[in-house]
Amino acid sequence: MAIKKYSAKILITSLLVLIVAGCKVGPNYNRPDYPAGGEYRFATTTDSSSFADTSWTYIFKDTILQQLIYQGLAYNFDLLMAIERVNQARASFKNVRADLWPSLSASATGTYQNQQTPPTGTMEYKDIYATANLTWELDIWGKLRRAKESARADLLAQEAYRQSVYITLIANIASGYFNLVEYQDQLQIATYNVRIREEALSLVKLKMVAGTVSGLVVAQAEAELASIRTQVPAFEKAVGLQENALRLLIGQFPGEVVTGDSIINQIRVGVIPDAGIPSQLITRRPDIIQAEQTLVAANAQIGVARAYMLPSLSITANIGYSNIGAGLIGSAIGNLVAPIFSFGKLKANLRKAQAFKEEMLLNYQKTIYTAIGEVSNGILTVEKQRIVTGENHNLVDAAQTSFDLSNQLFNAGYASYLDVINAQRSLYEAQIQLSLAQTDDLLGIVNLYLALGGGWK
Secondary structure (H helix, E strand, O other): OHHHHHHHHHHHHHHHHHHHHOOOOOOOOOOOOOOOOOOOOOOOOOOOOOHHHOOHHHHEOOHHHHHHHHHHHHHOHHHHHHHHHHHHHHHHHHHHHHOOOOEEEEEEEEEEEEEEEOOOEEEEEEEEEEEEEEEEEEOOOOHHHHHHHHHHHHHHHHHHHHHHHHHHHHHHHHHHHHHHHHHHHHHHHHHHHHHHHHHHHHHHHHHHHHOOOOHHHHHHHHHHHHHHHOHHHHHHHHHHHHHHHHHHHOOOOOOOOOOOOOHHHOEOOOOOOOOOOOHHHHHHOHHHHHHHHHHHHHHHHHHHHHHOOOOEEEEEEEEEEEOOOOOEEEEEEEEEEOOOOOOOHHHHHHHHHHHHHHHHHHHHHHHHHHHHHHHHHHHHHHHHHHHHHHHHHHHHHHHHHHHHHHHHHHHHOOOOHHHHHHHHHHHHHHHHHHHHHHHHHHHHHHHHHHHOOOOOO
16 A cells, blocks of 8 residues: 555656656747847937837827827727737637646536336435546646747737737827818918908909909909819818718717817927937837737747647546445546657648748848838938928918018009919918928827837826
8 A cells, every 4th residue: 555655656746847847849039139220310319218208198288189099098999909809818828828737627417216126116226426537738848838938929919919009099199180180270271361362352343343454353363262262162071081080080970079279389399309229119119029929929839839749648537436336436547649640740830830930030020120210211201391391481471472562563553463363372372381291290200209119108
């Protein structure tokens, strides 16, 4: 009896040693080293502080815009779906992790039988049989641990995807809001120019009655008024469509969106979009984090594929009780399975896992290069767009002066009405171009903020 107990202890100890000291086949993950340089192209400073570290609540000072962003973060469908994908990945990770441990189940059966026996007797049969079953696959080669490693990386990849949707949503709401303010601004410009042309038409009609101008001038004024009036419904349509798109981003049905500050007061004065250094992107941009975790998962799957080519050992044990006859009944079975011939299926699975890992390695590298390129493009866009906006301010001032002078000269009889029309058109186009440039200036800052991985605070 003592020998049996001693043998059982040795068996249990040996199994524990196998589990603890069992190797993990397959390559361990090491982060690839991609030299990204010390600074971005077009960067004007080598300061390591980044614009992305600034909270979006500080950058976007319009309180109505802030409220829209908060609504979007709470009700946007894409973000809510991304959160559920994280929940699915978390459940999958727990499911895979549970495979490392024994599974235990229990069952019970009750039997009663009453049978007549000739000539007058009866026979009763009663039994209760209960069993407990334990099944355990020993992770000798690390197959289950590699699977757990892969599932954990999938979970982190989904979390990074959720973060990517989060910061992209902030940028999209801000961009959509700026576009809406721009369309409203252009609608105001068009409405203002309609009023100017209506006044001009009234004036030239009076001049025609007085005999100082011909009917041609009146016709020209009427044509200009009709032309600018066609712009009003076009901008009204743009406003309505943008409102609907913006409300969809915040999880609401189509409807009106109330705006706050003017286009020139949307970004807090003094915000300097410094880019920081490229090495920060690897730890900040969620798409890079997602690409790396996908690479980690693919790397772990190589170990899983290798382990399937090696023997596997599992233990099945059960203990039962019957109230008649044998009483306690127990058994234990060890099952060793080794693959011998599978027509190359296991090797093909291994090669597939290795090829997928190489694909994810290239994807990781491409994601880094793309991110650095987007930041470099963003820096250039912000820098040059500010110059364009400044020149558009000068253009509006010059066009306004030209318009005022043409009116004065026309009223004094020193200029034709065609000069007034050309000045009107130039002023209107300059005002529209300034509105577009101001919006492009804001959108450039938003896109750079997004490219740097900002919005996570």
